[in-house]
Amino acid sequence: MKKLLTALSVYFDWFYIPKIHVTDIIEIIILSYVIYHVMIWFKKTRAWTLFKGIVVLFIFVGLATLFRLNTILWIFRNTISVGIIAVIILFQPELRRALEELGRKKIFTDVLARDDKNLHLERVNNHTIDELVAASIDMGKVKTGALIVIEQDVALGEYENTGILIDAALTRQLLINIFEHNTPLHDGAVIIRDNRVLAATCYLPLTDRIDLNKALGTRHRAAVGISEVSDSMTIVVSEETGEISIAYGGTLYRNLDAIELRKKLTSLQPVIPEHRRARLRKGGKKNGKK
Numbered sequence: 001m002k003k004l005l006t007a008l009s010v011y012f013d014w015f016y017i018p019k020i021h022v023t024d025i026i027e028i029i030i031l032s033y034v035i036y037h038v039m040i041w042f043k044k045t046r047a048w049t050l051f052k053g054i055v056v057l058f059i060f061v062g063l064a065t066l067f068r069l070n071t072i073l074w075i076f077r078n079t080i081s082v083g084i085i086a087v088i089i090l091f092q093p094e095l096r097r098a099l100e101e102l103g104r105k106k107i108f109t110d111v112l113a114r115d116d117k118n119l120h121l122e123r124v125n126n127h128t129i130d131e132l133v134a135a136s137i138d139m140g141k142v143k144t145g146a147l148i149v150i151e152q153d154v155a156l157g158e159y160e161n162t163g164i165l166i167d168a169a170l171t172r173q174l175l176i177n178i179f180e181h182n183t184p185l186h187d188g189a190v191i192i193r194d195n196r197v198l199a200a201t202c203y204l205p206l207t208d209r210i211d212l213n214k215a216l217g218t219r220h221r222a223a224v225g226i227s228e229v230s231d232s233m234t235i236v237v238s239e240e241t242g243e244i245s246i247a248y249g250g251t252l253y254r255n256l257d258a259i260e261l262r263k264k265l266t267s268l269q270p271v272i273p274e275h276r277r278a279r280l281r282k283g284g285k286k287n288g289k290k
């Protein structure tokens with residue numbers, strides 16, 4: 001009987017399911033989310049190559065352990081801490097970018113419905129889009145180089161300060177005039193904020209991506225660079241080919257026609273249901289009266 005009970009208890013031990021608490025489920029969700037995003041980040045950056053290198057290294061160390069290659073294991077043990085520091089230094093730009101991206105993520109505002117008061121009717125209104133598309137197409141036709149950054153949630157103050165303040169209503173004529181060759185304002189980037197031309201001749205950070213087409217020079221690298229450190233959208237008109245591109249979220253969308261360009265710019269406008277739009281318009285009018 002005793003034996004039977006022991007056998008049964010062993011048998012039921014196999015079916016033992018640990019108690020799962022709500023916190024465990026929350027932990028699983030958080031960890032899945034973090035691991036998924038770290039994997040995506042690995043794939044998007046140079047870290048993917050590093051990751052493959054580390055896997056090869058660990059396989060090598062595993063084999064060294066298996067065959068008791070003590071000298072190799074000794075060298076590995078004594079260099080691992082230096083190796084970790086070296087990796088952090090080498091991948092400092094990627095790590096910085098990943099942390100900046102994390103800081104930009106509006107986790108709570110994305111999950112929770114946003115308060116009407118915090119909603120702008122349009123970040124870039126239809127008139128701004130019309131003017132940007134017309135100016136880009138016109139400049140593309142005559143191969144006038146241009147670099148136009150549209151600011152979003154991330155403030156571009158530090159880049160604005162490198163240029164010359166303009167703060168003028170946005171029109172296609174003004175943009176074309178700014179980028180006209182041999183004029184004082186044509187070099188560098190224009191920054192657009194709240195449907196106005198804020199500054200010109202701004203200096204942007206260059207991307208250090210090595211996989212970018214070698215034919216693309218610093219204008220395109222600057223466009224990708226600013227899109228890596230902010231949520232801005234940047235229009236580039238190539239002086240060499242007249243080709244129009246957009247840099248957004250670290251990606252360069254090349255060779256856009258007027259329709260594609262408009263589509264990309266329109267994607268910056270928040271999708272607001274009509275009833276909320278009407279409410280916002282009313283709110284705006286009331287505020288205007290005050």
Ligand SMILES: Nc1ncnc2c1ncn2[C@@H]1O[C@H](COP(=O)(O)OP(=O)(O)OP(=O)(O)O)[C@@H](O)[C@H]1O
Nearest residue numbers: 145187188189203204217218219220222238239240
């Ligand atoms: N870091 C930067 N910030 C802002 N503007 C920049 C920056 N680097 C270059 N530019 C602009 O790009 C111009 C040089 O473009 P360059 O020919 O090197 O680039 P590109 O990508 O080949 O473009 P294009 O196809 O127009 O020749 C500069 O005169 C300047 O106006």
